[in-house]
Amino acid sequence: SVMEVTESFSITEHLENVFAQAFAIAFPEYGNIPVIIAPVNSASAKYGDYQCNNAMGLAKKMKEMGVNRTPREIANELLKACPASPIINKMEVGGAGFVNVFLSKDYAAKALQNILRSGIKPPRVPKQRVLVDFSSPNIAKQMHVGHLRSTIIGESISRLLEFLQHDVIRINHIGDWGTQFGMLIAHLEDRFPDFLNVSPPIGDLQSFYKESKKRFDTDEEFKKRAYNRVVSLQTGEENSRKAWTLICDVSRKEFQTIYDRLDITVKERGESFYQSHMLSVVDFLRKKNMLEEDEGRQIMWSDEGKSGVPLTIVKSDGGFTYDTSDMAAIRHRIDEEQCTWIIYVVDSGQSTHFNTIFKAAERCGILNPTIHRANHVQFGVVLGEDGKKFKTRSGDTVKLSDLLNEGMKRSLEQLCSRGRDKILTPDELSEAQEAVAYGCIKYSDLCHNRISDYVFSFDKMLDDRGNTAVYLLYTYTRICSISRKLSEDVSNLETILDTVEIVLDHEKEWKLAKTLLKIHDILLKCSKDLFLHFLCEFCFEVCAVFTEFYDSCYCIKKNKDGEIVEVNHSRILMCEATAAVLRQCFYILGLKPVSRL
Ligand code: ARG
Numbered sequence: 103s104v105m106e107v108t109e110s111f112s113i114t115e116h117l118e119n120v121f122a123q124a125f126a127i128a129f130p131e132y133g134n135i136p137v138i139i140a141p142v143n144s145a146s147a148k149y150g151d152y153q154c155n156n157a158m159g160l161a162k163k164m165k166e167m168g169v170n171r172t173p174r175e176i177a178n179e180l181l182k183a184c185p186a187s188p189i190i191n192k193m194e195v196g197g198a199g200f201v202n203v204f205l206s207k208d209y210a211a212k213a214l215q216n217i218l219r220s221g222i223k224p225p226r227v228p229k230q231r232v233l234v235d236f237s238s239p240n241i242a243k244q245m246h247v248g249h250l251r252s253t254i255i256g257e258s259i260s261r262l263l264e265f266l267q268h269d270v271i272r273i274n275h276i277g278d279w280g281t282q283f284g285m286l287i288a289h290l291e292d293r294f295p296d297f298l299n300v301s302p303p304i305g306d307l308q309s310f311y312k313e314s315k316k317r318f319d320t321d322e323e324f325k326k327r328a329y330n331r332v333v334s335l336q337t338g339e340e341n342s343r344k345a346w347t348l349i350c351d352v353s354r355k356e357f358q359t360i361y362d363r364l365d366i367t368v369k370e371r372g373e374s375f376y377q378s379h380m381l382s383v384v385d386f387l388r389k390k391n392m393l394e395e396d397e398g399r400q401i402m403w404s405d406e407g408k409s410g411v412p413l414t415i416v417k418s419d420g421g422f423t424y425d426t427s428d429m430a431a432i433r434h435r436i437d438e439e440q441c442t443w444i445i446y447v448v449d450s451g452q453s454t455h456f457n458t459i460f461k462a463a464e465r466c467g468i469l470n471p472t473i474h475r476a477n478h479v480q481f482g483v484v485l486g487e488d489g490k491k492f493k494t495r496s497g498d499t500v501k502l503s504d505l506l507n508e509g510m511k512r513s514l515e516q517l518c519s520r521g522r523d524k525i526l527t528p529d530e531l532s533e534a535q536e537a538v539a540y541g542c543i544k545y546s547d548l549c550h551n552r553i554s555d556y557v558f559s560f561d562k563m564l565d566d567r568g569n570t571a572v573y574l575l576y577t578y579t580r581i582c583s584i585s586r587k588l589s590e591d592v593s594n595l596e597t598i599l600d601t602v603e604i605v606l607d608h609e610k611e612w613k614l615a616k617t618l619l620k621i622h623d624i625l626l627k628c629s630k631d632l633f634l635h636f637l638c639e640f641c642f643e644v645c646a647v648f649t650e651f652y653d654s655c656y657c658i659k660k661n662k663d664g665e666i667v668e669v670n671h672s673r674i675l676m677c678e679a680t681a682a683v684l685r686q687c688f689y690i691l692g693l694k695p696v697s698r699l
Contacts, residue, residue, distance in 0.1 A: 105187040112225045112622040113152065113189065114139050117203060120187050121154050121180065128183035129176075135160065141620070142202070144613055144647075150194065150202030151616055154180065157199035173199025210615045211604040214679045217618075218599055222686045224266050225622040227629070231269040233435050234260045236447035237361075237368050240277030241353040242286060242311040245360065245502055247484040247492050247558070248449045254547045254692065255481060256447040257366050258634050261690045266629055271439065275431065276357075276372035278350050281421065282311075284332035287345040288324060289314035298344060307352045332421070336377065360502050364540055365692065379430035380422045384415060386433070392466050402429075404461035411454065413462055428459045432476070433468045443475045445632065450480040450553065479632050482555035492558055506540070512560045513539035516572075522699070530698050537694040538564070538572060544692045545571035549638035569642040574684070575699055577645040580652075581681045582697040585674065587658055587666070595678060602671040604679075610651040614676060617647045618683045625690075634691065641687045648680050 105120055121137040129135070138155045157173040157180065164171050177195040184193065191206040216223075236256020239245035256272070264270045289310065294302035304310050317324045334342040354370070361368065384400070387393050393400045398418030404410060413425040435441045446456055456478035463469040469476060484492040494500050514535045517523060523531055542563040549569055550556050566572045606612045624640045627633075657677060659668040688695050 105185050112626050113205070113619060114141070114623045115225070115626070116187065116189060117152055117154070120184050120190070121156070121201075123185050124180045124183040125156075128179045129160065132160065132163065141623075144616070147613070149196055149200075151205045152203040154201040154203070156180070157201070161199070177201050205616060205619075207606045207612065207615075210612075210619055211606055213619055214604050214615060214675070215599060217679055217682055218595065218675060222621060222682065225626055227266050227268075227626070229267055229269065230443045231271070231439070231441045232263050232443040232445060233271045233273055233439060233441045234263070234445045234447065235273050235275045235431075236260070236445075237357075237366070238275040238277070238448070239353075239357060241350050241372075242282065242307045243277075244308060244499055245357060246499055247502070247505070250360075250502055250505075251449070251481050251484065251547055251552075252447045253360070253364065253366055253368075254544045255479065255552060255634065256368070256445075257364075258544075258548060258691055259445060259447065259479065259632055260367075261692070262625065262629055262634070262637075265686075265690060266625065268443075271441070272368045274357075274368040274370045274372070276370055278372035279374040279377065279427065280424075281329075281332050282315075283335055283346055283349070284328035284330070285314040285318040285324070286311065286349050287331040287335065287342050288328045289317065290345050290349065297348060298341065302348060304349070304352055307349070307356075329419075356503075360506070363506055364544070365694075373424075373427045376427050376430040376434065379434050380426045383426070383430040383433050384422075387415060387429070387466060390466050392462075402462055402466075404458045404465060406465075411458060413458055424455070425459070428455070429462065429468075432459060432463045436463075436468055436474055442473060443477075445477050445479055447479045447481070450482055453478055453480050477632065479552070481552040485555050485557045487557060487559050487561075489557065506543070509539035509543050509560065510535060512564060513542070516564055517699075526698055530696070533694075534696050534699045537575060537696045538699070541571040541575060541693040545574070545638065548634045548691055551633065551635050569638065571693055574641050574645055574688070575693065575696065577648060578681065578684050578688070578695050579697060579699040581648070581677050581684075584652075584657055584677050586697075588669065588674070595675075598671050598675060602675065604675050605672045608655050610647075610654050611673070611676060614647050614651040614680065617644055618679055621683055621686070637687055637690060641684060641691070644680060644683060644687075648677075651676070 105116065105123070117139045118137045121139070122134075125132070125135050125137070135156060138159075140153050140155060142150050142153055154177075157177040160176050161171055161173040164176075174195055177199040181193050181195060181201050184190075189206055189209045191204045193204070194202045196202045234256055236259070237249060237253040239249045260270050260272050290297055290302060290304075293310075294300070294304075314328075318328055331342050331345075335346055360366075384393075387402060392402050393415060394402070394412075396412070399414055400416035401412040402415050403412045413429065414423045415426050415429065417423060432444065435444050448456065456476075460469065460476045460478075463476070464471060486492045492500060494504075514531075517526075517531065517534055517538070522534065526534060542560075546558070546563040547556065563570055564572055566576055604615075606615050620640065624636055628636050655670070655673055656668075657670050657673040658666055661667050685695055
């Protein structure tokens with residue numbers, strides 16, 4: 103039989119299918135053997151592009167069953183049993199018993215032409231309804247760098263999963279409920295008695311919060327009234343509700359300016375949304391006999407052995423907690439939203455909380471692990487260049503708007519120091535400034551393994567060497583400038599595509615082609631455990647391999663007078679394919695490609 107290739111597929115997955123068939127034909131008595139396919143480092147391209155590494159393991163297994171075969175014999179039989187595939191040029195048995203696979207240049211040229219004609223098609227995966235809970239700052243408190251990380255990572259994960267055709271629900275689980283609102287409302291009533299008619303000018307909600315907290319801690323009468331307002335808010339009393347809305351609006355506007363600047367899309371559905379669901383989840387848990395009395399509180403253990411920390415479902419004063427809202431939320435997300443995959447992008451400090459929530463949800467039958475997947479996508483803390491927690495010089499927490507402003511300032515300084523302000527139009531300059539400023543902040547966050555802490559340094563992120571947004575954006579503009587060099591008629595991509603075939607004879611052309619075609623594998627790898635640094639590494643590799651290609655393969659030849667004397671159209675197509683691959687990755691990483699920088 104012949105293995106069919108679709109337009110959009112992962113090379114690794116295709117080869118896994120090829121070898122799975124070979125196993126079924128050559129060694130049916132050993133059942134389903136999980137196929138191991140590994141890409142070969144391009145420095146050892148003479149050993150092929152991909153390897154199947156199963157023969158050694160199978161030889162061992164056979165030996166245990168009394169059959170003596172060498173791995174090389176097994177590899178040879180496997181090779182013979184492989185169905186023909188249009189993506190494979192040849193196969194060889196090498197080393198201790200590897201099957202080396204060499205990709206077909208014809209196939210690669212066609213695949214690249216397809217990318218140029220119809221864009222990058224997502225690799226096929228079973229479609230899921232996924233909820234991504236990200237950003238999630240708290241009303242009246244600073245949106246801090248931890249929330250910035252969640253915002254950046256959550257946006258990129260959403261874009262990745264949307265590209266893979268999942269049905270993605272982006273949710274901003276804002277902290278807009280709880281006892282702190284009692285004191286905020288009571289304080290609002292005192293400071294702005296006319297708040298129902300005149301919108302109160304609370305520009306600085308943080309200090310407003312601090313003031314009310316101080317009164318709460320020192321003034322018994324105020325404290326009583328604050329508790330009272332919590333109750334009136336939760337029972338829906340009109341004036342308290344209005345005061346609450348006013349306060350939330352102030353924070354909401356602040357958050358939105360950050361989202362607008364960074365191009366973030368997320369739907370607000372804060373803790374308050376779950377008020378009625380909290381009532382019903384408590385009922386549900388009580389009926390299931392999950393609640394236990396503990397010094398006036400209602401607690402729930404996540405496992406019957408009562409290990410770890412229990413959840414507090416109802417406080418002794420009858421109020422609900424963060425635990426209650428997350429139990430209500432996970433139930434709503436699974437039962438009502440019909441999600442099969444729930445992703446929480448929250449700092450590592452909350453991993454115990456989420457593990458307990460997931461286990462508890464499983465224990466009481468909300469979450470069925472054979473159907474539902476819940477992931478805490480955790481990330482480390484942001485450190486300053488001194489290796490300590492990220493703070494301003496004076497020791498305060500950094501305001502996000504100040505941080506973005508600083509990025510804009512540094513980015514402009516860098517562009518001017520290169521004299522770009524004299525070359526670019528004012529529009530191009532401000533576009534470049536934004537692309538660099540916001541791009542480098544996002545990319546420096548995404549390019550490290552998110553689990554480790556990361557050091558925030560404008561100097562490092564604005565470096566144009568190494569794996570940085572600036573380097574990638576520059577490489578992209580270099581590619582754009584190549585096609586700009588061509589006169590109008592030849593630079594028309596469609597015309598070239600209709601008349602020219604991609605040729606991959608030069609070693610560097612072939613290397614670039616194989617690198618670009620890894621994109622599907624990389625996207626699948628990123629989505630598996632939700633790690634975006636693999637995609638960053640891939641972009642970096644594409645840029646480096648492109649540079650090798652461009653250094654040794656001319657695309658346009660000019661004479662002494664700067665006139666074009668020869669154009670290699672196949673290589674122009676390679677440049678365009680590289681640009682297309684980078685654009686797709688940039689989109690997922692939240693980078694804005696600019697054609698001039
Ligand atoms: N507001 C919380 C915080 O700032 C994060 C909420 C995360 N989402 C959730 N479903 N618990 O720490």
